[in-house]
Amino acid sequence: MSSATALSWFARHELRLAWREWLAMMTGGRRRRTRAAVIGLVIFAALMHLPAWAVIGRYAGLQAPLDKTSLIVMTSTVFLAWALMLSQAIESVTRVFYARADLDLIMSSPAKLANVFSVRIAAIALTVTAMALLLSTPFVDVLVLGGGARWLSAFGVVTAVGLSAAAFAIAITIVLFRLIGPARTRLIAQILAAVIGAGFVIALQIAAILSYGTLSRFAVLTSDAATAYAPGADSLLWWPAHALLGDSQALLLLLSMGLVLLGVVMAIFSPRFADTAISASAHAASSRQGKGARAFRSGSRQQALRRKEFLLLGRDPWLVSQTLMQLLYLVPPALFLWRSFSDSSAALVLISPVIVMAAGQLAGGLAWLTISGEDAADLVATAPLSPSHVTRAKIEVVMISIGVIFAPLVAALVFLEPLQAMITAAGVAIAAASATAIQLWFRVQAKRSQFRRRQTSSRIATFAEAFSSIGWAATSALVLVVPIAAVVSALMTIAIVAATWKFSPRRE
Amino acid sequence: MNGQTSALQLRGLTKRFDRLAVDALDLTIRSGEFYALVGPNGAGKTTTLRMVAGLLKPDAGSVDVFGIDALNDPVAAKQVMAWVSDEPMIYDKLTPLEYLEFVAGLWGIEPSVSQSCAHTLLVSLGLEPHLDERCEGFSKGMRQKVALAGALVHDPRLIILDEPLTGLDAVSARHVKGLLGERVRAGCTVIMTTHILEVAERMADRIGVIASGRLVAEGTLAELRQQNGHTDTSLEDLFIALVHEKAEAA
Secondary structure, eight states: OOHHHHHHHHHHHHHHHHHHHHHHHHHTTOGGGHHHHHHHHHHHHHHHHHHHHHHHGGGTTOOSSOOHHHHHHHHHHHHHHHHHHHHHHHHHHHHHHHHOTTHHHHHTSSSOHHHHHHHHHHHHHHHHHHHHHHHHHHHHHHHHHHHOGGGGHHHHHHHHHHHHHHHHHHHHHHHHHHHHHHHHHHHHHHHHHHHHHHHHHHHHHHHHHHHHSOSOTHHHHTSHHHHHHSOOTTSGGGHHHHHHTTOHHHHHHHHHHHHHHHHHHHHHHHHHHHHHHHHHHHHHHSOOBOOOOOOOOOOOHHHHHHHHHHHHHHTOHHHHHHHHHHHHHHHHHHHHHHHHTTSOOGGGGGHHHHHHHHHHHHHHHHHIIIIIOOTTHHHHHTSSSOHHHHHHHHHHHHHHHHHHHHHHHHHHHHHHOHHHHHHHHHHHHHHHHHHHHHHHHTOOOOOGGGGGGHHHHOHHHHHHHHHHHHHHHHHHHHHHHOHHHHHHHHHHHHHHHHHHHHHSSOOO | OOTTTEEEEEEEEEEESSSEEEEEEEEEEETTOEEEEEOOTTSSHHHHHHHHTTSSOOSEEEEEETTEETTTOHHHHHHTEEEEOSSOOOOTTSOHHHHHHHHHHHTTOOHHHHHHHHHHHHHHTTOGGGTTBOGGGOOHHHHHHHHHHHHHTTOOSEEEEESTTTTOOHHHHHHHHHHHHHHHHTTOEEEEEOSOHHHHHHHOSEEEEEETTEEEEEEOHHHHHHHTTOSSOOHHHHHHHHHHHHHHHO
């Protein structure tokens, strides 16, 4: 087989793997669901046009030349998309290093590894870009329908952004490997992926709070200060915005830059990809040293179970990164809270839904890890402990963890608005309890390492968990401003949770 | 035989999935006995043991463990039992000592007793250099040894093992066999499924041959030979003959 044939053959293999992985994610690993998944996806894409219209429809008429404020907003939006794609790409690269079962096969084959890994890098870039194109389609459609075919160039911008994000992700991950070693890279890369995704929006919110006393990130982007500090209209910085508006020269430059970046990364890092992969697999085979021996602790059986859960949660890299992300999301409201001590503001109400929403989402993840992600299910099932005691101990772990994480924020709120603090505390408890109940009703026996796929096991549970958190968040805000509307919101959320229970496989 | 001298009594134990997996199985295992359950793939060995361990609910029949009705009082039955499967289920993020501390806590064993027992067990299984390492980097054999130590740390009266020697090297397999032999000599009852007929032949006091969910033969090796009219055949030959007979009869 010639070198070119071998490369194209390997590229086909990589694309087939990526396609099947994506299909498995959509269908929950059940091939019979493919048709239903396709129909669901088409309906979802069609429905996505509505929020896309609401968010972006009014900008369809934008024409060059743009004023500085519009340029800042558009460029920031492209940067946000780039940050999100970078986050996804870092996650993909880490997965290739640590989770692909075929590295031994590839590295023991007589194929030239630099070529093979060049293809793999290209496949990562293609996957990230394809996903971004898919997600951006409703938004671009809305712009094309409202503003004409010139907006089709947005697909080109998304492609360029995807290529450069993949290139940066590969470079960042390999540099991390070199700097801190494979043992820490996995955790740090996961944290980085989480932080980069949310970091830009949070940074804007923080700036908005500190400068303008509002949570709206647009306050910064549309401010006079931003306009004053922004470079002139002919700056390279605005080329993504020009490309979006249909400037073909700017678009070609962006695409070329994306391709060159990826090419450079492939040329520099492909030969090192193999070494990095070997280090990662060698790390997987070695053991991490725990703390030295200490005395066994006494306590009830439930206490033993709770201790084990807390120990495992504390050692879970996913949880560490997710908790950090949730805490990052809480930084703006916490800052807002701190500012409000000196300057009481009606906008303080906004803090409660943010806290309640974060509590619901985190509780859902924690509940999956403790209830479904039981690595030694047989051991726990054969222990002399009734199933109800086991479940209760696991629920207690979730609720205690949520309490510990969110209590400081609620306590700070007590000093400012005691009533709001009470309502927020109740919202946190109810949202966490609802998310935990949903995970309990839809529990499946799985390994903790399968957490990434938890959302594919039941779409109903995933959506119900999200809607329940949103519902309780909305209710907590409405209680403070329009109590009668809060009753309606609470009833709707209860109905969602009740309907979820009705459709659940375990009505216990 | 009464309930006092039997460690395990199964009566009419039945389980159906897509097909009948266990077919009204009657089985009695004496206290202090090493019993090997052998049979072809899909014969119902694992399903039977999972029902005994409380991991599967039978469709019909009874399970009696040291006089305790395991279906009506599973917690009391589980207190005296331990289960080890062929796929060791341990926690990657715990060290062997932390795992054993957790298991001992689940069975309500006093820490003063379980700590020294855990240490002795891990040392006897050759895991001393790895006591404080997380299990995530362990080989399958090492994981199986940790799981086995977990099963023994609460000093069970009945140990149920499903293919416990799978994935173990010769030295580790000898360690495990030695440990199980010690437990039986100390009065513990062991029931084990295995595909390694040589192990059943050497270690078991009695052997049960199961096929299509039913016990087709049972006894010591000598009794099995006598029942089948062979005087000098290996267990492997006997096993093949019995399973072949059962298949022809079906």
